[in-house]
Amino acid sequence: MVPRSEYEERQQRTRHRAAALGLSALVCVSGPFYERPGDVAYLCGHFPPFPTSEGDGEVAGTGHAVLVLDRERTVLLVDTPCYREDLVVASEVRVARDLWREAARLLERASGPLGCVGWDRLPAEGLEALRAAAPGLVRADDVVRALRRRKSPLEVELLRAACACAREVLLASAASCLAGVSEREVSARGVAAGLLAGADFVRYLRVHSGPWSAWPTRWPPATDRLLEKGDLVLLDAVGARSGYAFDVGRTSLVGFDALPWQRHLLEATQKALGRALEAIRPGKRAGDVAAAVLAAYEAAGLREHASPFVGHGIGIETVEAPLLREGSQQVLQEGAVLCVEPAVYVPGRGGACVEEVVVVVEGGCEVLSATVPRRLWE
Amino acid sequence: MVPRSEYEERQQRTRHRAAALGLSALVCVSGPFYERPGDVAYLCGHFPPFPTSEGDGEVAGTGHAVLVLDRERTVLLVDTPCYREDLVVASEVRVARDLWREAARLLERASGPLGCVGWDRLPAEGLEALRAAAPGLVRADDVVRALRRRKSPLEVELLRAACACAREVLLASAASCLAGVSEREVSARGVAAGLLAGADFVRYLRVHSGPWSAWPTRWPPATDRLLEKGDLVLLDAVGARSGYAFDVGRTSLVGFDALPWQRHLLEATQKALGRALEAIRPGKRAGDVAAAVLAAYEAAGLREHASPFVGHGIGIETVEAPLLREGSQQVLQEGAVLCVEPAVYVPGRGGACVEEVVVVVEGGCEVLSATVPRRLWE
Numbered sequence: 216m217v218p219r220s221e222y223e224e225r226q227q228r229t230r231h232r233a234a235a236l237g238l239s240a241l242v243c244v245s246g247p248f249y250e251r252p253g254d255v256a257y258l259c260g261h262f263p264p265f266p267t268s269e270g271d272g273e274v275a276g277t278g279h280a281v282l283v284l285d286r287e288r289t290v291l292l293v294d295t296p297c298y299r300e301d302l303v304v305a306s307e308v309r310v311a312r313d314l315w316r317e318a319a320r321l322l323e324r325a326s327g328p329l330g331c332v333g334w335d336r337l338p339a340e341g342l343e344a345l346r347a348a349a350p351g352l353v354r355a356d357d358v359v360r361a362l363r364r365r366k367s368p369l370e371v372e373l374l375r376a377a378c379a380c381a382r383e384v385l386l387a388s389a390a391s392c393l394a395g396v397s398e399r400e401v402s403a404r405g406v407a408a409g410l411l412a413g414a415d416f417v418r419y420l421r422v423h424s425g426p427w428s429a430w431p432t433r434w435p436p437a438t439d440r441l442l443e444k445g446d447l448v449l450l451d452a453v454g455a456r457s458g459y460a461f462d463v464g465r466t467s468l469v470g471f472d473a474l475p476w477q478r479h480l481l482e483a484t485q486k487a488l489g490r491a492l493e494a495i496r497p498g499k500r501a502g503d504v505a506a507a508v509l510a511a512y513e514a515a516g517l518r519e520h521a522s523p524f525v526g527h528g529i530g531i532e533t534v535e536a537p538l539l540r541e542g543s544q545q546v547l548q549e550g551a552v553l554c555v556e557p558a559v560y561v562p563g564r565g566g567a568c569v570e571e572v573v574v575v576v577e578g579g580c581e582v583l584s585a586t587v588p589r590r591l592w593e
Numbered sequence: 594m595v596p597r598s599e600y601e602e603r604q605q606r607t608r609h610r611a612a613a614l615g616l617s618a619l620v621c622v623s624g625p626f627y628e629r630p631g632d633v634a635y636l637c638g639h640f641p642p643f644p645t646s647e648g649d650g651e652v653a654g655t656g657h658a659v660l661v662l663d664r665e666r667t668v669l670l671v672d673t674p675c676y677r678e679d680l681v682v683a684s685e686v687r688v689a690r691d692l693w694r695e696a697a698r699l700l701e702r703a704s705g706p707l708g709c710v711g712w713d714r715l716p717a718e719g720l721e722a723l724r725a726a727a728p729g730l731v732r733a734d735d736v737v738r739a740l741r742r743r744k745s746p747l748e749v750e751l752l753r754a755a756c757a758c759a760r761e762v763l764l765a766s767a768a769s770c771l772a773g774v775s776e777r778e779v780s781a782r783g784v785a786a787g788l789l790a791g792a793d794f795v796r797y798l799r800v801h802s803g804p805w806s807a808w809p810t811r812w813p814p815a816t817d818r819l820l821e822k823g824d825l826v827l828l829d830a831v832g833a834r835s836g837y838a839f840d841v842g843r844t845s846l847v848g849f850d851a852l853p854w855q856r857h858l859l860e861a862t863q864k865a866l867g868r869a870l871e872a873i874r875p876g877k878r879a880g881d882v883a884a885a886v887l888a889a890y891e892a893a894g895l896r897e898h899a900s901p902f903v904g905h906g907i908g909i910e911t912v913e914a915p916l917l918r919e920g921s922q923q924v925l926q927e928g929a930v931l932c933v934e935p936a937v938y939v940p941g942r943g944g945a946c947v948e949e950v951v952v953v954v955e956g957g958c959e960v961l962s963a964t965v966p967r968r969l970w971e
Contacts, residue, residue, distance in 0.1 A: 418644070
């Protein structure tokens with residue numbers, strides 16, 4: 216868990232950044248523990264436990280949390296008295312039935328320019344309430360997001376521990392990839408192993424088998440399809456432990472006896488991952504990583520089927536900036552933690568993917584998910 | 594699964610309702626399959642498979658879906674080409690990297706007043722993009738929400754099937770409530786059983802044991818605490834099957850040997866549930882159900898510890914209108930499906946809760962979760 220002192224430091228740094236932009240206060244808005252709890256959880260350790268929902272005129276904003284940070288104080292607004300008083304670091308915590316109205320009340324009293332963090336999370340109804348109280352409210356996501364992008368040594372260790380959960384998910388599910396077993400059974404075993412290993416939740420374990428392995432994403436994450444000998448099976452484990460996310464992927468093969476075209480996809484993907492890891496170091500661009508992956512697939516004659524999206528940042532949330540995609544100019548910073556996921560999807564035949572979590576360090580990167588075996592198909 | 598004809602009928606009814614309000618088109622915005630996929634999934638069968646995330650200037654709205662419905666056409670905007678073509682019902686499907694920009698383009702071409710469904714889900718950045726294209730855009734949630742509130746016979750059956758998943762979650766987890774077993778293990782067994790029984794996902798299984806049973810909600814949903822003989826254990830199973838949600842709760846007791854104060858909480862809660870079910874019929878108010886529950890707890894001398902929130906609607910989303918809380922004037926309609934969850938929480942000692950899913954029928958209600966045994970403590 217994150218100690219009190221680290222939360223206090225995060226709040227202090229946020230205050231300085233807001234002041235440097237001439238903002239007198241910030242209002243931060245985040246979602247429930249399983250869906251974008253990011254900015255508020257980062258600043259004060261609160262993970263909203265209740266799902267989001269529509270309101271009814273008197274109740275609004277359920278499932279969200281709002282943190283108002285001015286020069287002196289940090290006021291957390293929650294929708295339930297059941298917050299973890301032992302974990303949350305704030306000057307004051309208020310329980311409100313209508314989070315937006317209560318936040319608006321707080322902003323009314325503030326003087327000077329106000330910034331909002333969570334412009335991509337605050338619902339329209341919340342924006343209207345806040346703007347009525349503070350017409351000049353401006354988007355200020357980056358005040359907190361820039362801090363979140365560079366992980367502290369403790370955060371790196373928490374993300375490594377999260378990867379250890381993903382390891383259990385993937386080992387248990389890969390061991391279940393046998394002919395006659397359903398995607399659903401594979402998923403149930405993997406998810407249970409992740410929860411046992413310490414996950415707060417496993418949002419899903421994707422199990423895409425046979426022709427479905429040509430799909431990078433699918434609803435639902437696992438179906439009743441029975442695995443057949445020779446199937447490629449994409450396994451993608453997504454969840455969190457102690458508030459920090461994991462997202463690690465592997466490809467398995469039922470029967471461990473790859474056909475030449477399957478081996479080609481699998482080996483090319485390993486090579487592409489190697490190239491990606493070599494391309495990562497402080498100062499490089501997100502687009503450089505995508506370019507390295509795509510060049511590797513090009514060399515293998517697989518460029519047309521390679522995914523142009525090769526990864527993303529990860530932290531308290533599953534998908535954070537930067538997005539690793541062709542042409543992205545976002546700079547990789549020391550301390551950034553990235554999911555690197557080269558993948559190739561051949562329509563109607565099958566696909567291969569491998570996803571590692573790495574931290575950007577001086578001169579290169581370190582793989583945090585290194586304890587998960589990479590070659591699950593042999 | 595919902596057949597094509599039912600989606601077409603839903604779209605047709607939505608068109609009529611929009612036209613009756615003088616709206617020439619509607620833009621509907623929903624979230625990923627595990628978090629408020631509601632309005633878009635209801636209208637066209639699309640469940641976004643990818644998590645929501647921050648964007649990077651070129652990519653925005655990931656994890657969401659947008660449906661634009663005008664007088665003739667239904668255009669679905671998705672963030673991935675991996676949507677289920679075999680399940681989705683729309684005139685056209687477009688893949689966009691920036692969902693908000695693409696939606697704005699569509700709205701620019703529309704003439705006449707425009708309504709937005711999902712005002713409580715559309716992020717501020719999306720609202721700004723849409724308003725730039727359509728300055729007169731108004732909140733129109735109710736155009737679709739009113740339809741969603743009354744379930745069709747098929748939806749009732751899908752919700753019953755979802756409850757059958759919850760049954761497996763609760764039976765497996767209750768069977769694991771033994772001294773020396775951790776909350777985490779109970780959760781892992783329950784979640785795995787739900788996935789095996791057909792769940793698309795299990796968002797969480799709350800396992801609040803011993804003193805934690807006095808907490809209606811908590812992050813994380815299960816901890817490393819070891820169960821002790823005599824512990825009350827709240828079990829709350831939340832997830833979905835075939836796109837329809839389940840949310841069923843029970844209280845277990847480690848060792849099946851209730852102390853008098855525990856038996857009092859447990860029996861009072863059963864009685865409160867009975868009163869609630871008697872109070873439900875078309876035309877009654879949401880507040881009447883809360884009043885019936887609170888009167889039952891009052892009679893048991895437990896009023897001060899009773900939860901004032903006694904339930905909510907359920908459907909494609911876990912928590913839908915109406916909220917069953919004191920004073921709510923929302924009218925219960927035939928075909929509404931409700932989670933009824935009387936609960937009592939005695940700080941520092943423990944709590945009891947039971948949560949059933951019921952459909953409002955002529956003259957009363959029918960319990961859809963009736964196959965889950967209610968008395969897990971004896």
